[in-house]
Amino acid sequence: MTTPGNKQAHEKRMAELAAKRRKRDERLAAMARQAHQEELAALATNPLGRCLLGSLADLEELPTEEWAPYVARQDWLFHPAVPNAFRTNAKVEISRRLAERIRAEGGDPLNDPMPDEPDGPFQSIAQVFNRAMPATPAPTTKTERTKPMISITLNISSPADIEAARAMLPGILGGFAATHAPEATASVPLAPDVQPEPAKKTRARKAAEPAPEPTVDADFAPLPDKDIAAEAPVEAQPEPVAEAPAAIDGPAVVAALQAFAKVKGPLAVKALLTKFNASRLSDIKPDQYAAVMAEVA
Numbered sequence: 001m002t003t004p005g006n007k008q009a010h011e012k013r014m015a016e017l018a019a020k021r022r023k024r025d026e027r028l029a030a031m032a033r034q035a036h037q038e039e040l041a042a043l044a045t046n047p048l049g050r051c052l053l054g055s056l057a058d059l060e061e062l063p064t065e066e067w068a069p070y071v072a073r074q075d076w077l078f079h080p081a082v083p084n085a086f087r088t089n090a091k092v093e094i095s096r097r098l099a100e101r102i103r104a105e106g107g108d109p110l111n112d113p114m115p116d117e118p119d120g121p122f123q124s125i126a127q128v129f130n131r132a133m134p135a136t137p138a139p140t141t142k143t144e145r146t147k148p149m150i151s152i153t154l155n156i157s158s159p160a161d162i163e164a165a166r167a168m169l170p171g172i173l174g175g176f177a178a179t180h181a182p183e184a185t186a187s188v189p190l191a192p193d194v195q196p197e198p199a200k201k202t203r204a205r206k207a208a209e210p211a212p213e214p215t216v217d218a219d220f221a222p223l224p225d226k227d228i229a230a231e232a233p234v235e236a237q238p239e240p241v242a243e244a245p246a247a248i249d250g251p252a253v254v255a256a257l258q259a260f261a262k263v264k265g266p267l268a269v270k271a272l273l274t275k276f277n278a279s280r281l282s283d284i285k286p287d288q289y290a291a292v293m294a295e296v297a
Helices: 004-043 045-060 066-074 083-106 123-134 161-181 201-207 227-230 250-264 264-275 288-295
Strands: none
Touching: 004 045, 045 066, 045 083, 066 083, 066 123, 083 123, 250 264, 250 288, 264 288
């Protein structure tokens, strides 16, 4: 909600901002005037600058309608020896003083004439400088034209193909030169030592050809058998003899059955004895010891 107190505070704040802007603008204007005075002082140190200062003094005594004809009569200003940068600075200084003169007379420097009205002093002076100053060419990235490189691949597999290609090349290059590259050579002879490129092999032709023999590097080729036998004779090694399994006796079977009973229980031992047609351990025959040990293992 806006109250009288808030409105007064807002107006005070806006007034303070406006005062700061005025001080900033005045400071910038003073800096611009100082820089302009330094530029005018620098003009007095060279002959071109002194001529420009004299012409500006003459313009101050003329009406604004006569400024453009007076500037057009200054041949020294449009001499080719005068740098364009100096001529541009002179145009800016004349336009600035013209604006000050129109403002001092109560006019508006920004009030340009309508399209159906004659040109004003600003447009007339600009036309004088535009006619005298050459137009600056726009920067371009276009590179100079270079001779094109022509690459032609021919499938040549016989001397007859070489002769046919030699007869064909002048026509090919001549047509290309007429449409694309005037600098292209009309004929390019084939070198006498050019070897014809072998024709590409088809799958049937590859299958019909014999397979190449494998080549072995000389450094890795195996030595002859006689050299190997002479340098390192191989001694006959005796064949290993399988050791006979240790004999299984009755105490070993009894110990194995006792361990089996502790793990599986008495019923499992009874079932095992029944499998070998025995009612007790003494009924197991020695030739059954191996089978019993395999069962309880």
